[in-house]
Amino acid sequence: MSETDIGLWGVPLAIIAGAIRVSTPFIFVSLGEAITERSGRINLGLEGTLVFGAMTAYAVAVLTGSPWLGVLAAMGAGAVFGLIHGFICRFPRVNDIAIGIAMMQFGLGFAFFLGKPFIQPSAPKLPSIPLGNWSSYPQVQAALNINVLFFVGFLLALFLYWAFRNTRPGLILRVVGDSTDAARAMGINPDRVRLLATALGGALAAVGGAYLSLYYPGSWNEGISSGQGLMAVALVIFARWNPINCFLAALLFGGTGALGPALQSVGVTQGYYLFYAAPYVLTLAILIATSSPHRALSGAPGELSLTK
Amino acid sequence: MTVEANNPALLAGSGGAASFRPALEWLARRAEPVVIGLAAIVTGLALFSIFILAIGKSPLALFQIMYTGGFGSWFSIQNSLSRAAPLLLTALCVALPARLGLVIIGGEGALVLGGVAAAAIATPLTGLLPPYPTLVAMALASMVVGGVWIGAVGFLRHYRGVNETISSLLLSYIAIALMNQLVEGPLRDPASLNKPSTLPLPPEYMIGAIPGMDVHWGLVIAIIACILSYVLIEATRFGFAARMAGGNVRAAQIQGLPVGRLIVGFTAIAGSFAGLAGMLEVAAVQGSANASLAAGYGYTGILVAFLARHNPLAIIPIAILLGGLEASGGLIQRRMGLPDATVVALQGTLFIVILFCETFYGRFKVFNPDVWKGTRA
Numbered sequence: 001m002s003e004t005d006i007g008l009w010g011v012p013l014a015i016i017a018g019a020i021r022v023s024t025p026f027i028f029v030s031l032g033e034a035i036t037e038r039s040g041r042i043n044l045g046l047e048g049t050l051v052f053g054a055m056t057a058y059a060v061a062v063l064t065g066s067p068w069l070g071v072l073a074a075m076g077a078g079a080v081f082g083l084i085h086g087f088i089c090r091f092p093r094v095n096d097i098a099i100g101i102a103m104m105q106f107g108l109g110f111a112f113f114l115g116k117p118f119i120q121p122s123a124p125k126l127p128s129i130p131l132g133n134w135s136s137y138p139q140v141q142a143a144l145n146i147n148v149l150f151f152v153g154f155l156l157a158l159f160l161y162w163a164f165r166n167t168r169p170g171l172i173l174r175v176v177g178d179s180t181d182a183a184r185a186m187g188i189n190p191d192r193v194r195l196l197a198t199a200l201g202g203a204l205a206a207v208g209g210a211y212l213s214l215y216y217p218g219s220w221n222e223g224i225s226s227g228q229g230l231m232a233v234a235l236v237i238f239a240r241w242n243p244i245n246c247f248l249a250a251l252l253f254g255g256t257g258a259l260g261p262a263l264q265s266v267g268v269t270q271g272y273y274l275f276y277a278a279p280y281v282l283t284l285a286i287l288i289a290t291s292s293p294h295r296a297l298s299g300a301p302g303e304l305s306l307t308k
Numbered sequence: 309m310t311v312e313a314n315n316p317a318l319l320a321g322s323g324g325a326a327s328f329r330p331a332l333e334w335l336a337r338r339a340e341p342v343v344i345g346l347a348a349i350v351t352g353l354a355l356f357s358i359f360i361l362a363i364g365k366s367p368l369a370l371f372q373i374m375y376t377g378g379f380g381s382w383f384s385i386q387n388s389l390s391r392a393a394p395l396l397l398t399a400l401c402v403a404l405p406a407r408l409g410l411v412i413i414g415g416e417g418a419l420v421l422g423g424v425a426a427a428a429i430a431t432p433l434t435g436l437l438p439p440y441p442t443l444v445a446m447a448l449a450s451m452v453v454g455g456v457w458i459g460a461v462g463f464l465r466h467y468r469g470v471n472e473t474i475s476s477l478l479l480s481y482i483a484i485a486l487m488n489q490l491v492e493g494p495l496r497d498p499a500s501l502n503k504p505s506t507l508p509l510p511p512e513y514m515i516g517a518i519p520g521m522d523v524h525w526g527l528v529i530a531i532i533a534c535i536l537s538y539v540l541i542e543a544t545r546f547g548f549a550a551r552m553a554g555g556n557v558r559a560a561q562i563q564g565l566p567v568g569r570l571i572v573g574f575t576a577i578a579g580s581f582a583g584l585a586g587m588l589e590v591a592a593v594q595g596s597a598n599a600s601l602a603a604g605y606g607y608t609g610i611l612v613a614f615l616a617r618h619n620p621l622a623i624i625p626i627a628i629l630l631g632g633l634e635a636s637g638g639l640i641q642r643r644m645g646l647p648d649a650t651v652v653a654l655q656g657t658l659f660i661v662i663l664f665c666e667t668f669y670g671r672f673k674v675f676n677p678d679v680w681k682g683t684r685a
Binding site for chain 2: 084091092093098103104107108110111230237273274276277284292294295
């Protein structure tokens with residue numbers, strides 16, 4: 001045994017490190033989806049937006065040499081995806097869930113199409129902050145080497161929590177989400193609010209994608225996402241549309257997702273693939289435990305087709 | 309629109325025209341989805357053409373290659389038909405619950421587990437039973453597993469209020485993880501080194517080709533499943549009750565319809581079709597269950613079902629069309645130097661435009677049968 005071997009302590013450490021590293025895309029996508037769903041609409045197409053954002057960020061970072069320009073470009077692309085979804089869904093008889101599935105395919109298709117030339121070149125990575133330098137263990141140092149976007153996501157969650165309650169746009173968003181009629185009576189144009197909320201949600205989802213391609217795992221290929229964009233929709237329900245809960249839920253997801261690799265690193269290889277499914281099982285279990293056929297989910301926006 | 313040009317009042321004026329009216333009513337009712345659907349496809353192709361032009365390629369050449377790759381030769385037609393078989397079944401997995409108002413997108417999971425179940429039951433049976441009973445047992449096993457998998461989604465929806473779209477999706481991920489675990493672990497063929505698989509099915513147990521074609525019998529089975537589903541929805545009491553519950557759950561409950569049993573029943577039937585698709589992939593294509601089962605048939609099936617507006621008979625031509633489109637991916641790559649994702653991008657574009665065009669239903673008077681009855685006020 002070498003002196004840097006920390007034995008079984010590696011498991012909780014790997015889970016914490018994994019939670020932080022894996023959760024960041026979940027944080028952004030779920031916060032974006034929370035904004036969209038608070039306006040009474042659901043965008044199931046964030047998986048496509050996320051992957052397209054990952055591709056855009058990577059391509060722009062390769063071409064310009066700046067990862068932050070990549071993130072910015074991804075936000076722009078994500079907002080456009082949101083605008084398309086928001087625009088189409090304002091028409092009668094159009095099902096927002098179905099359009100979301102179509103947008104997913106659209107985003108994946110175009111991301112793979114346009115991203116083909118960028119699979120080979122390598123892009124500059126997003127910077128991270130080494131918070132673990134106090135420790136002499138390289139494992140601890142690695143675990144606490146935390147990306148800037150994680151902190152941005154944390155602050156964004158706090159800000160959104162405050163903004164939903166205390167700002168005019170936040171209140172307008174919630175009125176539209178709870179009752180289209182009430183919003184109309186107040187002179188608010190619900191379609192416009194939903195359009196902007198979906199665009200904002202798309203922009204944030206694309207940041208989640210940019211994190212995937214520019215930091216962890218930090219490359220662009222067709223298998224970049226393991227369904228983070230789709231999981232975020234479930235995660236928002238689990239978080240009861242509360243931004244701070246979204247942040248915590250994302251951490252929980254990241255941690256359960258890191259369980260398999262963490263156990264494998266100390267020699268527990270039984271059921272590796274089952275541990276891979278842990279976040280999905282956890283989400284499903286929580287959904288089953290908290291749903292009820294007789295009432296809408298507590299905290300659910302009244303106009304949300306998902307919970308009607 | 310051109311209502312005025314075909315004003316029924318003019319037809320009514322001439323004596324013999326009255327006999328045309330039922331035909332015109334029938335035509336008006338049937339024409340709406342066809343005309344709007346075709347207009348949507350043309351619009352989608354036009355939008356995609358703009359994109360192809362923008363990157364400096366010829367859309368006409370692309371569409372020609374798509375046709376050649378999908379339906380241009382006997383070889384490519386057979387290839388397209390082979391790809392259509394699983395799409396037909398996974399599309400049914402979306403279309404049947406959709407008639408009850410449920411959006412289920414987890415057919416991929418049922419397909420994968422159906423394939424694993426079929427392979428698992430085949431391993432002990434191949435030594436004991438001749439091919440036909442073994443294949444029947446495999447089909448039953450896959451249908452039971454698929455049915456339970458998606459039936460659980462329906463059960464959770466009705467009895468626990470869990471959103472079916474999300475739960476079916478989560479179950480899909482769980483199914484793929486289960487498959488990986490089983491194929492890597494207890495069901496693994498020790499001889500499969502690079503690509504963990506179950507024990508291969510002996511050649512004489514494989515489902516053969518339709519005589520005169522290089523297409524396996526799965527296509528016929530899938531088409532029969534579509535026809536049976538159509539009959540189930542349109543011509544049985546069970547189907548009528550389901551359509552009623554899909555229109556208005558409250559009204560159906562007040563009428564005393566067993567909504568819960570309908571939902572669980574329909575989702576279970578839907579899942580059993582997706583499971584069967586997995587068995588066909590194992591018994592007619594792959595020869596064993598492995599990660600290739602999760603090839604995305606479940607997701608393309610969603611597209612097929614929505615394009616067919618959840619009509620099981622309309623699924624047949626659309627699945628064949630999309631099978632052809634997917635089959636042409638390789639040729640597009642080789643001949644035009646475009647990425648193989650071209651097909652996915654085009655599918656996404658068409659999907660969005662076609663769903664958008666849902667908004668035009670009921671907006672054009674030409675398609676209103678009442679206009680042709682001459683009873684218009």
